[in-house]
Amino acid sequence: MKKWIITNGTFITMDEQNPVLQGCMAVENNQITYIGANPPHPLDYYDERIDGSKKLYMPGLVNTHNHAAMSLLRGYGDDLALQVWLQEKMWPMEGKFTAHDVRWGSLLSIIEMLKGGTTTFVDMYDHMNEVAQAVEESGMRACLTRGVIGLCPPEVQTAKLIEAKQFALDWHGKAGGRITTMMSPHAPYTCPPDYIEKIVQAAHDLQLPIHTHMSETAREVQDNVDQYGARPVAHLAKLGVFSRPALVAHAVHLTDEEIDILKQYDVRVSHNPGSNLKLASGVARVPELLRKGIMVSLGTDGPASNNNLDMFEEMRLAALIHKGVSGDPVAVPADAALRMGTIDGAKSIWLEDVGALQAGMKADFIALNIDQPHFFPKTNFISHAIYSASAKDVVDVWVDGKMLVKNGECLTLDEEKVLYEAQSCFERLVGQA
Amino acid sequence: MKKWIITNGTFITMDEQNPVLQGCMAVENNQITYIGANPPHPLDYYDERIDGSKKLYMPGLVNTHNHAAMSLLRGYGDDLALQVWLQEKMWPMEGKFTAHDVRWGSLLSIIEMLKGGTTTFVDMYDHMNEVAQAVEESGMRACLTRGVIGLCPPEVQTAKLIEAKQFALDWHGKAGGRITTMMSPHAPYTCPPDYIEKIVQAAHDLQLPIHTHMSETAREVQDNVDQYGARPVAHLAKLGVFSRPALVAHAVHLTDEEIDILKQYDVRVSHNPGSNLKLASGVARVPELLRKGIMVSLGTDGPASNNNLDMFEEMRLAALIHKGVSGDPVAVPADAALRMGTIDGAKSIWLEDVGALQAGMKADFIALNIDQPHFFPKTNFISHAIYSASAKDVVDVWVDGKMLVKNGECLTLDEEKVLYEAQSCFERLVGQA
Incomplete structure (x- = not known):
């Protein structure tokens, strides 16, 4: 000892x-x-x-929302309208990602996070065995989840859910207890209601929490109302998402009533200030969330919409933007931002120690x-x-x-090799090599 | 050669x-x-x-608004209402600043700026001979000005103006041409109109530009209207400030008409996003200023309201916050933020090369x-x-x-000595030593 x-x-x-x-x-x-x-x-x-x-x-800092492998697309598309960025830049490239790409993209992010003081991160992506393997090698702590998109035929939905459950089962408590897992419908706008209910049932079966994107943009909230007759919070509540311990990412566009519902269900919010600003999603109502006693933590979101994984910057943004936008110079003081980046980040993924x-x-x-x-x-x-x-x-x-x-210097990973392989992956993806 | x-x-x-x-x-x-x-x-x-x-x-990056010696008060007061911060924290301490304090506070900032890639800065403060001396020793480039506050008896006003003119004369073109100077009424709310007119006359006599704070807070704009019957832009225009080449800091609260006046007089704006957020002053209308073709650059403001002098952070804030607040993901793209931090910063202080x-x-x-x-x-x-x-x-x-x-490593200054002396100055100022 x-x-x-x-x-x-x-x-x-x-x-x-x-x-x-x-x-x-x-x-x-x-x-x-x-x-x-x-x-x-x-x-x-x-x-x-x-x-x-x-x-x-x-x-150590706790990053509660990331898609680490998207580091491979850092700087590949910036200053674009959201739909152009997604449809013309991100999705075509991500569609080409292999397990190999996810491995090296994740390792690139893990090295950046570790050297920058982040000791725990949440990751929602595909090819999650690669991410878990990378976490295990690195020595880092992580809460991992296979984010499933349900805009596909029923048999593909089923296959994805089986895969997500298997991943969650295989890795929960592994790497000496450093890895925990969750279940993730990607978002209310990418998963039909009945599919979300199936994922909730799986989370109950496995006794795991749920992580999802929610209310990132005003457009998405309006679409939810148009399609399902309810704003996302009520919609997810009705589908049982909050009957499990839940962590939602973004939560930019909330009404007072929605904030009350989140509080009622003890839902945790991952605030992603850098990404929300860069993608012009808006400014989350963090002072109100904190006033209500909702557990708020910080996430970088993926490195293609940030474009770094510096959690000190996210803490500083959280402390700065809510002052500037609200006009209240005591909004989100330094110690509140610090809690969001550390202990409340850990509590948000149910790590009490x-x-x-x-x-x-x-x-x-x-x-x-x-x-x-x-x-x-x-x-x-x-x-x-x-x-x-x-x-x-x-x-x-x-x-x-x-x-x-x-x-x-990172003692557990070979940085030179990671940089080389990540660059090679990117070059192959854009067809340069 | x-x-x-x-x-x-x-x-x-x-x-x-x-x-x-x-x-x-x-x-x-x-x-x-x-x-x-x-x-x-x-x-x-x-x-x-x-x-x-x-x-x-x-x-090299160009920081167009700073009070470098305020580094001695970094972290001394944060998360306070503006008037509390000024009246209970900054002003009592600054009132005790000696030339010795300004020397070491300025050197502390100069080392931070230089090591962080800032090669030119604008400084408005008191004991400016110390600042100029520090700039000369460091090898940095600077545009310096003794900011005068006119809330004092006429004979003190006169003495300050004489001192400011003498400083501007003594140092303009010095340090191998690396130092230029300006004349500075501190702000419309700290200088009576007739005093501002005298400073404008001095700037005409010396053929120098004018630098001033303007429209940093909504309160200050309203006070200007109440006291002088005009918003700050019209007020300063009437007093002749824009008859000289002029650089205004902050310019957060502007009407469309005021933007037109700034354009008409080719007034340059130093945007200070970090400080404006931290002091809850608001978010400047930078996309509109750029659309009008107004020359916009970036400043950190003093290190007590930022709290660092990282110009990469100011460029990133400029690129991020206007997207998030306006909802337009193409507002202030990366290349615009880069220009603001480099070539447009230089042009804003009339450095064409x-x-x-x-x-x-x-x-x-x-x-x-x-x-x-x-x-x-x-x-x-x-x-x-x-x-x-x-x-x-x-x-x-x-x-x-x-x-x-x-x-x-800084080759021109002894960093260890600067850190030691800056800490000693602070401890003496708070009465700890």
């Missing part, structure tokens, strides 16, 4: 009584066993001691190099983490007590 | 016919002499050859390390620069043909 300790560090704890602490943190195997001003044991009790001076330690630096929590945490101009003066490190930091300030990353990034 | 060449590079040129070029760029002394696919001379013609592979070269990689332009440029996951695949480097890059991707920086940052 390996015991080690960080001394002389600055820690963002997520403990409201003591949010920033100078001192030390001890880890045994995959768990934080102590955090406080002074070491609980003589230093020679520990197998290893790390000098934490000039580092800011904080919980991830997302804080406290004894008993899993040892998923990161270190930032704060010996840099934009972290001076040393006024308020939560402010600095939200309003000044970026993914590139992260130097060390641990997941489940294991060091995965050291001094900016 | 030193001649050198970069080969095998990827260059963002700002030439609309050939925006991204693979090839080489030659520099002699402080000027770009050639850019193209193949070297114009045999390589042994050059005194030095740099291998540019795995680097993205682009013009800065901001592009073209023969005859000043050699102010930067290199990004693109051998990183978030720059893969190699699809569109303008998209990558705007939607994926950050200040921390910058590795090398040249201003006026001189290398100021090499591999992330």
